[in-house]
Amino acid sequence: DSGVTQTPKHLITATGQRVTLRCSPRSGDLSVYWYQQSLDQGLQFLIQYYNGEERAKGNILERFSAQQFPDLHSELNLSSLELGDSALYFCASSETGNSYEQYFGPGTRLTVT
Amino acid sequence: GDSVTQMEGPVTLSEEAFLTINCTYTATGYPSLFWYVQYPGEGLQLLLKATKADDKGSNKGFEATYRKETTSFHLEKGSVQVSDSAVYFCALSDMNSNSGYALNFGKGTSLLVTP
Numbered sequence: 001d002s003g004v005t006q007t008p009k010h011l012i013t014a015t016g017q018r019v020t021l022r023c024s025p026r027s028g029d030l031s032v033y034w035y036q037q038s039l040d041q042g043l044q045f046l047i048q049y050y051n052g053e054e055r056a057k058g059n060i061l062e063r064f065s066a067q068q069f070p071d072l073h074s075e076l077n078l079s080s081l082e083l084g085d086s087a088l089y090f091c092a093s094s095e096t097g098n099s100y101e102q103y104f105g106p107g108t109r110l111t112v113t
Numbered sequence: 114g115d116s117v118t119q120m121e122g123p124v125t126l127s128e129e130a131f132l133t134i135n136c137t138y139t140a141t142g143y144p145s146l147f148w149y150v151q152y153p154g155e156g157l158q159l160l161l162k163a164t165k166a167d168d169k170g171s172n173k174g175f176e177a178t179y180r181k182e183t184t185s186f187h188l189e190k191g192s193v194q195v196s197d198s199a200v201y202f203c204a205l206s207d208m209n210s211n212s213g214y215a216l217n218f219g220k221g222t223s224l225l226v227t228p
Contacts, residue, residue: 002158090156102159
C-alpha cells in the first residue's frame, strides 16, 4: 500500500458527460501528479500540482482540468468525454515539487460508452 | 523531446531463468532513470532507480546500471520467480524538460514466469 488513495475505483459514463476523479496524497506529501494509462498512448503525464499551485503540464487536453485543495487532495475533472478518454487514471504523490520519487495510487478506471 | 524505448513483450520465462529487459532513452538533459513494476490490478511501484552515470540501482534481486555512453538502463535478475510476473516500465525524469520532475515512461514489458 503506497498510502495514496484514489476514488472511485471504477467509473462508467456516457460520451459528452463530465466526471471528477479524486486523489489523496501520502501523508506529508505536497505534490500530486496525474497520469493517464491507455492502450494506444501508454502511460502519459497530464499535470502536476505542488502545494496548491500548478507546477508542470504534460499532454493534458483542454477538456481536462485539475486542482489541488488546501488539504492537499487533488481532483481531475474530465468534461465532454469521448470514447478515447477511456483509460486508467493514476495519481502519484511526492514529498516536494522537486522529487524524483513518486508513489502511485491504485488508479481509477474510466470507461466511456 | 525525451523518450524511452523498451523491448516489446510479452516475455515468458521459466522459474529460475535469467531475465533481461532492455531499455534505452533519449534525453536532452541529464535524466534520472527508473524501473517501475505494475502487478495485475494495482498501481505502479518503484522498483529501483539511478540518478547518475554508472550508478547501479538494485532491489529484490533486480539490478540496472545507468550507462550514459549507450543511453541504456537494462533491467536484470539472475533467477526469476512466478511472483515476478508483472508489467515492467522503464522511465526517466529530466528536470530540464518542460515536464519538470514528471516521469516519462516506456510502453511497458509484460513478464510471465511459469513454474
